[in-house]
Amino acid sequence: MTQQAHGRVVRYTFRERAVHLAAALSYVYLLLTGLAFWTPAMYWLAVVLGGGYLSRVLHPWVGLLFSVAVAMMYAIWRRDMRTTDADRAWRKALLHYIRNEDAKVPPAGRFNFGQKQLFWIMVWGGLALLASGVVLWLVAAVPWELRALRYAAVLVHAAAALLTIAGFIVHLYMGLMVVPGGLSAILHGTVSERWARHHHPLWIKDDVQSQQ
Amino acid sequence: MSLELLRISASGSPAPGVRSTPTVTKLVDTSTCIGCKACEVACQEWNDLPPEPTTQTGTYQTLPNTTANFWNLIKFNEHSDQSGMFRWLMRKDQCMHCAEPGCLIACPAPGAIVQYSNGIVDFQQDNCIGCGYCITGCPFDVPKFSPLTRRVYKCTLCVDRVSVGLQPACVKACPTSCLEFGTKDAMLEVANRRVEQLKASGFTQAAVYDPPGVGGTGVVTVLAFGDQPELYGLPSNPTVPAAVTLWKGPLKWIGNLAMLGGLAVAAVHYVRFGRKEDPDKIPNPKDQIPNSTRAL
Numbered sequence: 001m002t003q004q005a006h007g008r009v010v011r012y013t014f015r016e017r018a019v020h021l022a023a024a025l026s027y028v029y030l031l032l033t034g035l036a037f038w039t040p041a042m043y044w045l046a047v048v049l050g051g052g053y054l055s056r057v058l059h060p061w062v063g064l065l066f067s068v069a070v071a072m073m074y075a076i077w078r079r080d081m082r083t084t085d086a087d088r089a090w091r092k093a094l095l096h097y098i099r100n101e102d103a104k105v106p107p108a109g110r111f112n113f114g115q116k117q118l119f120w121i122m123v124w125g126g127l128a129l130l131a132s133g134v135v136l137w138l139v140a141a142v143p144w145e146l147r148a149l150r151y152a153a154v155l156v157h158a159a160a161a162l163l164t165i166a167g168f169i170v171h172l173y174m175g176l177m178v179v180p181g182g183l184s185a186i187l188h189g190t191v192s193e194r195w196a197r198h199h200h201p202l203w204i205k206d207d208v209q210s211q212q
Numbered sequence: 213m214s215l216e217l218l219r220i221s222a223s224g225s226p227a228p229g230v231r232s233t234p235t236v237t238k239l240v241d242t243s244t245c246i247g248c249k250a251c252e253v254a255c256q257e258w259n260d261l262p263p264e265p266t267t268q269t270g271t272y273q274t275l276p277n278t279t280a281n282f283w284n285l286i287k288f289n290e291h292s293d294q295s296g297m298f299r300w301l302m303r304k305d306q307c308m309h310c311a312e313p314g315c316l317i318a319c320p321a322p323g324a325i326v327q328y329s330n331g332i333v334d335f336q337q338d339n340c341i342g343c344g345y346c347i348t349g350c351p352f353d354v355p356k357f358s359p360l361t362r363r364v365y366k367c368t369l370c371v372d373r374v375s376v377g378l379q380p381a382c383v384k385a386c387p388t389s390c391l392e393f394g395t396k397d398a399m400l401e402v403a404n405r406r407v408e409q410l411k412a413s414g415f416t417q418a419a420v421y422d423p424p425g426v427g428g429t430g431v432v433t434v435l436a437f438g439d440q441p442e443l444y445g446l447p448s449n450p451t452v453p454a455a456v457t458l459w460k461g462p463l464k465w466i467g468n469l470a471m472l473g474g475l476a477v478a479a480v481h482y483v484r485f486g487r488k489e490d491p492d493k494i495p496n497p498k499d500q501i502p503n504s505t506r507a508l
Contacts, residue, residue, distance in 0.1 A: 140347060151456070192492050
């Protein structure tokens with residue numbers, strides 16, 4: 001964390017923001033085209049995005065891009081995302097957090113418990129989506145004797161997608177609608193010192209200690 | 213199109229067919245097939261399919277499997293019974309035209325797979341997106357993906373011929389009349405008669421293969437060894453794969469409800485609790501603004 005002018009601190013480096021943006025854009029494309037393949041009621045999404053045929057061609061490649069982005073996020077953030085004692089205390093006060101009674105919520109580190117859960121949902125869900133997605137991509141190459149793989153793939157791909165969608169709805173809602181400054185932080189990288197002390201007090205404290 | 217549609221893939225609305233049409237069926241009597249492959253040639257000719265490079269695998273069989281350009285393949289299954297008697301158990305490998313088509317149930321592209329009111333299941337390649345879900349949905353390993361067009365192909369039961377009152381090309385070409393074509397009732401009658409003849413000739417296990425697990429098929433096969441369809445490469449009790457039924461049934465509805473529920477919870481939360489406090493806008497005691505000004 002670097003102190004900047006006017007009491008602003010760097011929350012996300014350029015590298016972190018770039019990887020997050022790649023993951024976000026690829027995830028949204030995968031979500032929209034995936035929903036089109038999921039139900040006829042949403043097929044119009046594929047039509048809007050250039051047609052079902054093009055969506056089917058691009059979906060796996062964009063999936064690879066998303067996988068790379070998630071792998072990079074794992075490399076960058078996995079140490080920050082370990083559950084700590086502070087997280088366990090935070091989790092017990094989850095209802096207060098949901099009710100926006102932030103004064104009653106124990107202090108969080110660089111990421112709070114909810115953010116860490118989203119991270120692990122995307123890592124494990126992404127892994128399941130990649131493994132099952134490769135089978136769906138190359139389904140014609142799966143021998144008839146191994147058709148159980150095809151059956152497993154359609155179920156795993158749908159279940160893992162639904163899991164990540166649950167996380168994504170919460171993540172998007174929190175970032176856009178609930179936490180002022182959240183969207184700006186992941187786009188521009190900096191937050192005010194007050195914002196950092198309010199939402200992530202242990203992060204500020206740890207950082208000050210590590211600098212001493 | 214003179215044929216009405218009974219089912220349309222990935223369609224939320226009911227199929228338009230209201231007239232009742234007899235279900236058509238192709239009868240394959242494997243016991244009278246001589247392996248001449250006239251049906252294979254007729255299929256390639258009528259459907260104008262490009263030649264498929266053949267491979268020598270040590271049998272008379274044209275290819276190891278059907279392909280995107282080869283929709284009708286006579287399988288030369290080799291079988292020796294207890295007495296050492298060798299037989300070819302011929303089988304016509306092609307689309308079975310299931311009454312409950314797993315391919316159509318699995319298909320996500322509106323109108324890419326249709327079932328006509330006469331029971332024929334047909335792929336509409338112009339609507340196909342090449343996802344291959346039909347390959348997963350089929351219990352007979354029939355749909356074949358073409359890397360050239362990235363779309364999936366199979367036997368049409370010559371719907372273009374049948375819809376103008378002609379027999380399928382393969383039936384027309386068959387020299388031993390082991391292939392016949394007509395209404396399902398008529399074909400089952402012929403099939404059962406053949407089974408009785410086979411039983412009288414000593415094939416006591418002879419049976420008609422019209423698997424109920426997929427609602428019956430539009431291609432009905434007479435098997436001399438009817439208790440062992442596996443000898444012919446046919447599954448003994450084919451059904452739409454359970455994974456596909458689960459995926460396109462309960463999982464889809466649970467998933468849709470969960471996604472809508474998630475959006476609803478977020479909306480209710482926003483109305484009930486709204487945004488969190490913005491720490492940057494909490495007034496700092498040092499620069500306290502007079503109340504009269506703040507009210508503005």
